[in-house]
Amino acid sequence: MRLSRYFLPVLKETPAEAQIVSHRLMLRAGMIRQASAGIYSWLPLGYKVLRRIEDIVHEEQQRAGHIPVLMPTIQSADLWRESGRYDDYGQEMLRIRDRHERDMLYGPTNEELITDIFRAHVGSYKALPLTLYHIQWKFRDEVRPRFGVMRGREFLMKDGYNFDLTKEDALHAYNRHLVTYLRTYERLGLQAIPMRADSGPIGGDDTHEFLVLAETGESEVFYDSAITDLTFGDRAIDYDSREECRAVLEEFTSRYARTDETHDEALFNAIPEERRKSARGIEVGQIFYFGTKYSEPMGAMVTNEAGERVPVHMGSHGIGVSRLVGAIIEASHDEKGIVWPESVAPFGVGIVNLKQGDAAADAACEDAYAKLAAAGLDPLYDDREERAGAKFATMDLIGLPWRLTIGPRGLAAGTVELTRRKTGETQELSLESALAKLTA
RNA sequence: CGGAGCGUAGCGCAGCCUGGUAGCGCAUCUGCUUUGGGAGCAGAGGGCCGGAGGUUCGAAUCCUCUCGCUCCGACCA
Numbered sequence: 001m002r003l004s005r006y007f008l009p010v011l012k013e014t015p016a017e018a019q020i021v022s023h024r025l026m027l028r029a030g031m032i033r034q035a036s037a038g039i040y041s042w043l044p045l046g047y048k049v050l051r052r053i054e055d056i057v058h059e060e061q062q063r064a065g066h067i068p069v070l071m072p073t074i075q076s077a078d079l080w081r082e083s084g085r086y087d088d089y090g091q092e093m094l095r096i097r098d099r100h101e102r103d104m105l106y107g108p109t110n111e112e113l114i115t116d117i118f119r120a121h122v123g124s125y126k127a128l129p130l131t132l133y134h135i136q137w138k139f140r141d142e143v144r145p146r147f148g149v150m151r152g153r154e155f156l157m158k159d160g161y162n163f164d165l166t167k168e169d170a171l172h173a174y175n176r177h178l179v180t181y182l183r184t185y186e187r188l189g190l191q192a193i194p195m196r197a198d199s200g201p202i203g204g205d206d207t208h209e210f211l212v213l214a215e216t217g218e219s220e221v222f223y224d225s226a227i228t229d230l231t232f233g234d235r236a237i238d239y240d241s242r243e244e245c246r247a248v249l250e251e252f253t254s255r256y257a258r259t260d261e262t263h264d265e266a267l268f269n270a271i272p273e274e275r276r277k278s279a280r281g282i283e284v285g286q287i288f289y290f291g292t293k294y295s296e297p298m299g300a301m302v303t304n305e306a307g308e309r310v311p312v313h314m315g316s317h318g319i320g321v322s323r324l325v326g327a328i329i330e331a332s333h334d335e336k337g338i339v340w341p342e343s344v345a346p347f348g349v350g351i352v353n354l355k356q357g358d359a360a361a362d363a364a365c366e367d368a369y370a371k372l373a374a375a376g377l378d379p380l381y382d383d384r385e386e387r388a389g390a391k392f393a394t395m396d397l398i399g400l401p402w403r404l405t406i407g408p409r410g411l412a413a414g415t416v417e418l419t420r421r422k423t424g425e426t427q428e429l430s431l432e433s434a435l436a437k438l439t440a
Numbered sequence: 441c442g443g444a445g446c447g448u449a450g451c452g453c454a455g456c457c458u459g460g461u462a463g464c465g466c467a468u469c470u471g472c473u474u475u476g477g478g479a480g481c482a483g484a485g486g487g488c489c490g491g492a493g494g495u496u497c498g499a500a501u502c503c504u505c506u507c508g509c510u511c512c513g514a515c516c517a
Contacts, residue, residue, distance in 0.1 A: 012478065013451050013466065013467090016446090016510080019510090108517095143514085144511095144514095157517095197517080283517075352476095387478075388475070389479085390477085390478045393477070393478045
């Protein structure tokens with residue numbers, strides 16, 4: 001993409017309403033624009049990052065055999081009356097009436113809809129296990145939206161639902177989801193710690209929240225510092241293996257890690273003092289096992305091997321996709337701007353032409369641009385008639401992993417500069433070596 | 441939902457108290473000079489001062505109502 005033809009409305013000054021760093025940087029980098037309280041338009045740069053996160057979430061879900069679907073945002077109140085949640089959910093649910101005076105709602109979550117789909121089409125235990133998920137916009141009418149996309153009213157969420165014959169099967173699905181989430185967050189460049197949590201209006205016995213440690217987090221968390229040494233890494237795992245999935249769950253949840261909702265002072269104090277940590281965290285996902293809470297009232301039954309009709313065991317699992325954009329920035333930025341992990345960066349490399357209009361610089365930039373694009377690196381070429389300082393400031397702000405700086409002075413000496421955003425480390429080398437390094 | 445604020449140009453703000461027909465910086469456009477970390481000079485465009493009523497000869501300014509947004513708290517997958 002040529003910056004001169006892109007739409008990147010960066011701001012020099014910080015809008016007054018933005019309190020936390022991710023919100024400020026998203027506004028300044030031209031990623032979002034507030035439409036109303038807690039509701040945002042995603043501008044090109046923000047949208048690209050959002051889509052890249054979505055892609056990773058999809059890949060990790062499908063790797064585990066989970067099947068993508070897409071359910072609507074607007075739902076009928078009737079299904080929610082069946083589950084009993086229409087009255088329970090309270091004012092956080094946006095209620096709508098259509099022209100025929102039917103009660104509708106903008107979905108805050110999808111247990112009812114997915115259960116309806118399941119019961120309409122599945123009647124035999126032979127179709128199990130089944131996990132369906134989607135990535136769709138949700139609306140929760142928060143009393144007080146704040147912090148930009150971190151706590152919006154409208155937000156993009158991946159929500160998945162597993163259907164299993166027995167509790168044991170459903171618990172395996174729970175463990176399997178925990179593994180997919182660990183992998184997903186690590187690919188996003190985040191350390192997200194699973195913590196025992198409260199189930200809230202979803203209900204159920206077993207639930208873990210995933211929290212990213214950040215000063216601006218909304219939750220207070222308490223944990224054994226040994227847990228931050230754990231990484232899932234690139235290990236191979238058989239998602240169908242109950243033993244392997246349970247081992248991962250045990251590895252990642254055996255040490256103390258809880259939010260203030262479930263914090264237990266006595267257990268916490270049993271940890272050696274030097275490992276006792278309290279911090280703030282951003283909740284980026286949660287997994288639940290809730291058994292037959294929805295399948296029983298809504299009649300999601302299958303016939304088992306013995307010919308009996310039994311309610312299926314279910315769980316649900318969510319990742320706050322739009323919130324993750326903010327969470328990643330909270331976890332990865334500096335005083336100059338955003339520092340994107342390579343996996344979600346909106347462009348792979350930025351090309352800065354120090355002297356637009358200089359024949360040698362223009363030619364070298366065009367050459368680099370064409371080659372990097374051909375190599376699939378999705379370069380952003382700053383070909384604007386701007387001074388070097390302005391171009392550097394823009395690149396630093398939007399946080400691309402690499403910056404290729406090309407100018408007449410360097411070209412005369414046969415070099416260009418390659419700078420790593422994360423460290424600021426710059427090396428001077430020939431254009432050919434720089435391209436080779438980037439495309440390696 | 442309790443408390444506190446704020447709505448004036450794309451962004452950041454002044455003007456309001458003490459009414460007289462709107463201003464500054466950044467951004468934008470034009471020209472010239474500049475050109476390796478957010479350039480300088482000169483000029484230009486852009487506003488029904490959130491909305492509706494009211495008071496007044498006259499309202500951004502005073503009064504009433506209303507809408508929107510933000511912050512603190514409570515609440516909250």
